[in-house]
Amino acid sequence: MSIHTFEAKTYIERRKILIENLESKTILFLGNRESSVNFKDNWYPFRQDSTFLYYFGLNVPNIDVVINTSNGNVTLFGDELTIDDIIWTGTLPSLKELAEKVGITDVQPANKLQSTLNNHTLFLPPYRPEHEIRLSELLQKDIEFIRTRSSIELIEQVVSQRNFKSKEEVKTLHDACTLTSKMHFEVMSKAKLGMHEFDLVSIAQSFRGKHDVNFSFLPICTTQGHVLHNHSYVNKLNKGDMVLLDAGLESNLLYAGDMTRTFPVERKFTAIQADLYQIVLNAQKEAIKASRIGNSFVDVHLKSAETTVQGLIDIGIMKGNAQEAVHAGAHTMFFQCGLGHLMGLDVHDMENLGEQYVGYGNSMVKSKEFGLKSLRLGRKLEEGFVITIEPGIYIIPQLIDKFYSEQKYFDFINYNELNKFRNFGGIRIEDDYLIKSSGIELLGEPLAKEIKDIEAIRSNIS
Amino acid sequence: MSIHTFEAKTYIERRKILIENLESKTILFLGNRESSVNFKDNWYPFRQDSTFLYYFGLNVPNIDVVINTSNGNVTLFGDELTIDDIIWTGTLPSLKELAEKVGITDVQPANKLQSTLNNHTLFLPPYRPEHEIRLSELLQKDIEFIRTRSSIELIEQVVSQRNFKSKEEVKTLHDACTLTSKMHFEVMSKAKLGMHEFDLVSIAQSFRGKHDVNFSFLPICTTQGHVLHNHSYVNKLNKGDMVLLDAGLESNLLYAGDMTRTFPVERKFTAIQADLYQIVLNAQKEAIKASRIGNSFVDVHLKSAETTVQGLIDIGIMKGNAQEAVHAGAHTMFFQCGLGHLMGLDVHDMENLGEQYVGYGNSMVKSKEFGLKSLRLGRKLEEGFVITIEPGIYIIPQLIDKFYSEQKYFDFINYNELNKFRNFGGIRIEDDYLIKSSGIELLGEPLAKEIKDIEAIRSNIS
Numbered sequence: 001m002s003i004h005t006f007e008a009k010t011y012i013e014r015r016k017i018l019i020e021n022l023e024s025k026t027i028l029f030l031g032n033r034e035s036s037v038n039f040k041d042n043w044y045p046f047r048q049d050s051t052f053l054y055y056f057g058l059n060v061p062n063i064d065v066v067i068n069t070s071n072g073n074v075t076l077f078g079d080e081l082t083i084d085d086i087i088w089t090g091t092l093p094s095l096k097e098l099a100e101k102v103g104i105t106d107v108q109p110a111n112k113l114q115s116t117l118n119n120h121t122l123f124l125p126p127y128r129p130e131h132e133i134r135l136s137e138l139l140q141k142d143i144e145f146i147r148t149r150s151s152i153e154l155i156e157q158v159v160s161q162r163n164f165k166s167k168e169e170v171k172t173l174h175d176a177c178t179l180t181s182k183m184h185f186e187v188m189s190k191a192k193l194g195m196h197e198f199d200l201v202s203i204a205q206s207f208r209g210k211h212d213v214n215f216s217f218l219p220i221c222t223t224q225g226h227v228l229h230n231h232s233y234v235n236k237l238n239k240g241d242m243v244l245l246d247a248g249l250e251s252n253l254l255y256a257g258d259m260t261r262t263f264p265v266e267r268k269f270t271a272i273q274a275d276l277y278q279i280v281l282n283a284q285k286e287a288i289k290a291s292r293i294g295n296s297f298v299d300v301h302l303k304s305a306e307t308t309v310q311g312l313i314d315i316g317i318m319k320g321n322a323q324e325a326v327h328a329g330a331h332t333m334f335f336q337c338g339l340g341h342l343m344g345l346d347v348h349d350m351e352n353l354g355e356q357y358v359g360y361g362n363s364m365v366k367s368k369e370f371g372l373k374s375l376r377l378g379r380k381l382e383e384g385f386v387i388t389i390e391p392g393i394y395i396i397p398q399l400i401d402k403f404y405s406e407q408k409y410f411d412f413i414n415y416n417e418l419n420k421f422r423n424f425g426g427i428r429i430e431d432d433y434l435i436k437s438s439g440i441e442l443l444g445e446p447l448a449k450e451i452k453d454i455e456a457i458r459s460n461i462s
Numbered sequence: 463m464s465i466h467t468f469e470a471k472t473y474i475e476r477r478k479i480l481i482e483n484l485e486s487k488t489i490l491f492l493g494n495r496e497s498s499v500n501f502k503d504n505w506y507p508f509r510q511d512s513t514f515l516y517y518f519g520l521n522v523p524n525i526d527v528v529i530n531t532s533n534g535n536v537t538l539f540g541d542e543l544t545i546d547d548i549i550w551t552g553t554l555p556s557l558k559e560l561a562e563k564v565g566i567t568d569v570q571p572a573n574k575l576q577s578t579l580n581n582h583t584l585f586l587p588p589y590r591p592e593h594e595i596r597l598s599e600l601l602q603k604d605i606e607f608i609r610t611r612s613s614i615e616l617i618e619q620v621v622s623q624r625n626f627k628s629k630e631e632v633k634t635l636h637d638a639c640t641l642t643s644k645m646h647f648e649v650m651s652k653a654k655l656g657m658h659e660f661d662l663v664s665i666a667q668s669f670r671g672k673h674d675v676n677f678s679f680l681p682i683c684t685t686q687g688h689v690l691h692n693h694s695y696v697n698k699l700n701k702g703d704m705v706l707l708d709a710g711l712e713s714n715l716l717y718a719g720d721m722t723r724t725f726p727v728e729r730k731f732t733a734i735q736a737d738l739y740q741i742v743l744n745a746q747k748e749a750i751k752a753s754r755i756g757n758s759f760v761d762v763h764l765k766s767a768e769t770t771v772q773g774l775i776d777i778g779i780m781k782g783n784a785q786e787a788v789h790a791g792a793h794t795m796f797f798q799c800g801l802g803h804l805m806g807l808d809v810h811d812m813e814n815l816g817e818q819y820v821g822y823g824n825s826m827v828k829s830k831e832f833g834l835k836s837l838r839l840g841r842k843l844e845e846g847f848v849i850t851i852e853p854g855i856y857i858i859p860q861l862i863d864k865f866y867s868e869q870k871y872f873d874f875i876n877y878n879e880l881n882k883f884r885n886f887g888g889i890r891i892e893d894d895y896l897i898k899s900s901g902i903e904l905l906g907e908p909l910a911k912e913i914k915d916i917e918a919i920r921s922n923i924s
Contacts, residue, residue, distance in 0.1 A: 035497050035506060035590075036589050036590050037506075037509045037679075038509055038511065038512050038807075038808050038814070039512075039589055039808055039810060039812075039813040039814035040589045040813070040814060041810075041813065042679050042808070042809065042810070042813075043680060044497060044499075044506040044507075045506075045680065047499045047500055048500075049500065050500050050501075083860060083864055086860050087690070087798060087858055087860065087861055088689075088690045088691050089689065089690075089691055090686060090688075090689035091860070127498050127501055127502040128497075128498050128591070129590070129591035129592040129594070129595050130591040132591070132595060133591050133594060133595065133605060136605075143595060143598075196674075198671060198672070198674040199671075199672060201671055202667075202668050202670075202671025202672050203668075203671075205664075205667045205668060205670075205671045206664050206665075206667060206668040206671070208664075208667075209660060209661075209663055209664025209665075209667045209668070210660070210661060210664045212658075212660040212695065212696070217499075217504050218505060218507065224552060226552075227550075227551065227552035228549070228550045228551075229550050229551055233674065234674075336549060345500075346500050346501055346504070347504065348501060348503075348504070350501075351501040351502070351503065351504075352500070352501035352502060396549055398545060398548050398549065398553070399549055402545055
């Protein structure tokens with residue numbers, strides 16, 4: 001249970017903006033409860049809701065807040081420990097003391113919450129079943145109502161604040177990314193032939209534990225880099241394999257880091273690995289260059305895809321004109337997902353509020369096409385955005401067969417050549433950046449990504 | 463995602479007994495879903511429901527089973543991966559293949575589930591909010607109904623099977639306990655002055671990761687052993703401290719281990735630490751001796767408490783007659799919780815089904831008195847039970863002050879003497895046992911618990 005917080009004035013200021021922009025409203029912010037594993041009192045590690053953390057800072061279960069914007073009242077609801085509780089938990093700070101840390105002076109027992117709500121109470125979309133039940137019970141509405149009637153004006157207000165990172169947020173994001181970078185270095189410098197994927201996750205786990213922070217998401221650690229969601233960790237690191245590690249740590253203020261590196265199990269990349277790796281790296285560099293204020297991230301995504309396609313044309317796996325290939329969608333054979341996403345208190349920042357509101361806004365509509373439908377961020381970049389840039393090449397045998405059987409992209413893909421590499425796997429390179437008026441800033445300590453730098457680290461393995 | 467299972471015949475046999483004992487019923491077994499952390503698709507590690515694992519073995523999300531005991535039909539409901547899914551997940555075994563591993567041949571799409579249910583469908587008590595919502599939607603009943611109308615006859619049937627461990631269950635429980643024992647040894651042999659509690663959790667995490675298994679519950683690792691539920695890990699290991707580690711690992715079949723050791727940060731226990739430690743160890747030995755078929759665990763608990771009290775009388779912290787002191791409840795100053803609990807697929811086995819049904823049964827009622835109300839197991843011990851035995855001494859300053867102000871136990875407690883040790887902390891020693899007709903069997907490889915053996919390990923720390 002982390003009780004690291006910013007100073008009280010940070011939360012007071014954030015709430016002031018919220019209150020000023022939503023007139024005459026009652027707003028309910030549900031804090032998270034403990035999540036049960038296999039019986040009620042056997043819990044997963046607690047994690048507070050991120051919007052709750054943004055406005056109220058407290059990573060503590062069983063508290064909620066109601067804001068009345070008519071009079072500016074902010075009330076925290078929760079029950080103080082009794083002497084009977086303290087026998088089991090030891091002396092902990094009281095809710096009154098915790099609330100003071102984040103500038104809240106009005107603390108009421110949990111059973112007073114419901115009476116402060118009304119038929120027009122605003123709430124955010126529930127993403128845990130506990131939220132649906134609690135909202136249903138508190139507001140006396142059925143669950144279907146709760147699922148469909150969260151407040152768009154509240155969502156938009158939250159997005160308009162959380163999308164722009166303050167100096168102190170940038171500082172803690174740097175911390176998260178530095179921890180993340182160091183964790184990747186640990187794994188990259190200790191992975192050995194004959195280990196299993198879970199041994200590498202264990203190295204990451206140790207680093208995480210040593211720094212007493214949490215993963216920002218379940219790590220992806222795999223020799224099968226083309227499998228985009230892989231949490232099984234059972235494969236052995238064999239000669240000729242590459243390892244793809246996509247993992248991030250949270251700072252002690254629970255802001256996320258998120259990085260990916262792909263490196264050879266042996267000292268050096270093979271020739272084809274080096275070729276494809278360099279293409280992905282070039283695509284990342286192109287995307288970094290294009291990530292400027294005013295450019296839409298959809299365009300950055302497509303620009304980066306074009307660099308990837310040009311690289312694949314150069315080595316004979318694709319053919320034709322790169323721009324036309326991307327226009328036709330042929331890059332989605334190799335790059336099925338998005339170039340990046342917003343990041344903050346959530347690794348996919350505010351994904352629970354809806355990608356349309358967060359990553360696209362009012363003036364753009366998220367595409368439903370294969371490839372673009374997985375792009376979480378499309379909108380024009382603005383000062384203060386924090387984003388990931390994570391191009392990749394993923395060679396998915398099932399997709400080759402599917403597209404081939406559908407006679408797709410015959411003008412742009414050399415299927416004969418591609419089929420030689422159908423079991424190649426996948427490569428991704430991912431770093432985190434802050435968009436500034438003066439350009440783009442890498443978050444966290446830089447980690448090797450040039451081929452020669454990675455091979456230098458891998459050559460030191462005993 | 464673990465897909466280790468017993469052979470199909472194990473599950474078929476377990477279901478056969480269930481079907482024979484519950485005539486003409488439709489029984490719905492809900493499998494667990496993924497649990498969201500801070501947005502819907504950011505998940506905690508998946509863990510299947512334990513009763514689901516008992517009858518159907520599959521540690522896979524998004525599947526449910528309906529058993530019709532009239533005709534013996536067992537149908538697994540879930541959706542096979544589509545080609546679009548496979549692009550993200552890679553090729554995984556189909557549900558049909560998985561179901562065959564556990565002897566189920568009838569696999570239907572998820573949307574066929576509801577039509578097989580009726581007004582009399584039996585279900586187990588929900589312990590996750592997702593269960594309440596799904597049962598409410600599937601059975602078209604409100605959540606209050608769902609919370610109160612789980613089937614007692616189904617609970618009793620499940621308890622009557624899961625309480626008795628088969629040879630193959632004992633084998634995997636031995637595996638869990640051996641892993642647990644080795645993890646404790648790692649921590650005990652690496653903990654050093656100046657480390658923090660989280661460094662020790664990190665050692666345990668590494669061991670866990672290396673063996674690719676999960677904790678059976680969030681570890682308690684603390685220099686404040688009297689705080690019974692302590693998950694913060696922020697204290698430094700100082701001179702004169704003891705470390706209490708209560709942690710367990712699951713086997714690859716997801717059966718639990720659960721052990722506690724308390725050891726000095728330095729090479730040797732201090733005199734008072736050694737005195738109190740020896741009392742707890744004697745109480746454990748007395749409990750092990752008393753844990754025989756036909757003895758009720760309430761009596762074992764009280765017998766063990768009496769040994770503890772006698773030890774405290776011998777060193778002057780308590781006074782009077784030990785048996786009378788326990789009868790009056792004076793031992794609860796030092797031993798506020800239960801001596802042990804049943805263990806199996808859950809660390810507190812079947813706690814979700816209700817402690818009265820699981821740990822007490824029809825012929826005993828669980829006490830509501832302080833001390834005994836925290837005893838999860840009271841019933842007569844039977845062959846095949848697996849239990850923990852975990853006496854302790856916890857010196858809780860707030861409880862001393864509370865009992866003193868209530869003028870409690872003045873005939874049995876030397877408050878002046880006790881107050882000298884009010885910041886002593888706490889000690890617990892815990893191992894896991896199988897009740898057999900030939901006696902009691904320790905599960906897992908033995909781990910040092912005599913003072914001299916622990917000091918021998920601690921003396922090897924560099």
